[in-house]
Amino acid sequence: MKNILVIGSVGQIGSELTLELRKRYGNGNVVAGYRSTLPTGELLESGPAEVVDATNAQQIADVVKKYKIDTIYNLAAILSAVGESKPQVAWNIGIGGLMNCLEVAREYGCAVSTPSSIGAFGGGTPLDNTPQDTIMRPQTMYGVSKVAGELLSDYYFKRFGVDTRSVRYPGIISNVTLPGGGTTDYAVEIYYEAIKHKKFTCPLGAGTFLDMMYMPDAIEAAIDLMEADPSKLKHRNSFNVTAMSFDPEIIAAEIKKHIPGFEMTYNVDPMKQAIANSWPNSMDDSAARHEWGWNPKWNLRAMTEDMLKVIGEKHAKGLI
Template sequence: MIGRNSDILITGGNGNLGRLVAQKFLGQGRRVIKFDVPGTESDHVQENEVVVNGDVRDAQVLEDLIKKYKPDMILHLASLLSGSSEADLSVAWDVNATSSFNLLKLAHENKVRQFFFASTIATYGAVEIDPMPGNYPQWPENLYGVTKVAVERLGVYFKRRHGLDFRCLRFPLVLSPYAPKTAVTAFPSHAIAAAIEGESFVFPVSPQTGVSTIFLEDVVDGIVLYNQASAESLTQHVYNLDAYYLSADLIAREISKRFADFNYTFELIKAVDQMIAGWPGEVNDHDARADWGWTPKFDLTRSVDRVIELIKE
């Protein structure tokens, strides 16, 4: 029986990644506290699962939560994503940066052992080298990336200065059947959903525009595996993950193999095209593979098959 001090707090626990990561830890018999904004929770609460509604911008709520549940580990996934960050810069800074600082400080003050933060390859801005080396300079071009770099640096400060076991992964584009409709960069997932519905699809980028991509279930497994690795095995503060290259043209052809009637066009939205074209097509994830055994199970073909399966479910 695992005791109270192995509890895990997941912020953004009802999100795309959060609820699947929670599911994995619940399956291991861990108690999981899922924290997210009201209205995102499911009706069914599982054994060992605690669902708490609130806003990460409320530092008092975070403090009460940590003092009440005394989690051993915090997985901080609550965030505005790239589009919504650009739509409201002040809210994005408050949710993504200030709240993360408050949470890191509270974790340190309340002796939380381990803190995981979800970062992104959007922290790099335009990248000139493919595959992008792990030590490539981070000069993000959108506020989302800026907030993520800020929190990476804060986390490493709390690790070096205060001994918090801070861990962080940078994900490429995540191919997910649950991608929100408003996420313009999630066009590969939206295109698959359109094909299933028998609808035509307009790609917001040129056929050749592509980016390093990873399937949702690989990300979830990666988060769990990494957070269970021994601290001694980790040589990096932050690890990049990579799985395969995906362009608009590649996903369109992959979908057409399965849905012969799939009807699509390309109508470039310049800002989206430029942002994605700037991100790396391939990322060197050698350190993650060498240090804690990261290996993606899904290539492009398997990812598309699995997304279709999950959407149909």
């Protein structure tokens, strides 16, 4: 039975990943690590929780020893748009935190999962069907830290034998926890605004295609990769994964099928638009499909139906 630590357990991905890991491996075997915001509800009540700041190596080591941790999911990060206003903080958390995790993992024999992102791509990267192995010249501190994190994780695997594995996530869409300052966040916000106000002002321009993924697929990808047979992994850090690609017009049209009166206007955020323009329109995830069987289950139609249903129920109950 695995003993797992999730660092960043109250974040957009961490809050759902932690609960899914507990379902699979047992509530007592998955520790919810948090920095300052105490987990609430099921996340707090269903299993152990400990203060674990990724930038504090001793806190990580103490929890690893206390719970005999063998696998660390390190989700601590500052997202792209916020990272541009706080580049030093983004680097310290993204790389300083990762280095701490890797050093603790080296000492105590843990496997480490630290997600990368489409933000790792940039100038010179092919925008359509972006290859698994290609030029990576990101234009944001978030992206720079992701590229450095991929290389650092590969180094610890090759140099010290630490079992490091990661995926390059596209935009993640969730109906549970709101995102925190990412360039692809509009694809979450649009559903909430559609339910609450039947209108949305989009910060990205028409024709801005980006890869996206529904949270259930994102969780599945993270867990499946860590469960994969290591002998079949030619790549480790990091695998392209995606489920769909669309621009604002396409997602708005899908929402209108359910909310005919929905309207979308534009107020383009220059910084977010510049970041989005440097990211792929679509990624080639054939390496993940071939090496560990990646196969997303959600498309735009199914995701939109589920997002509107869940958010609609929350709105009716006065929860949003």
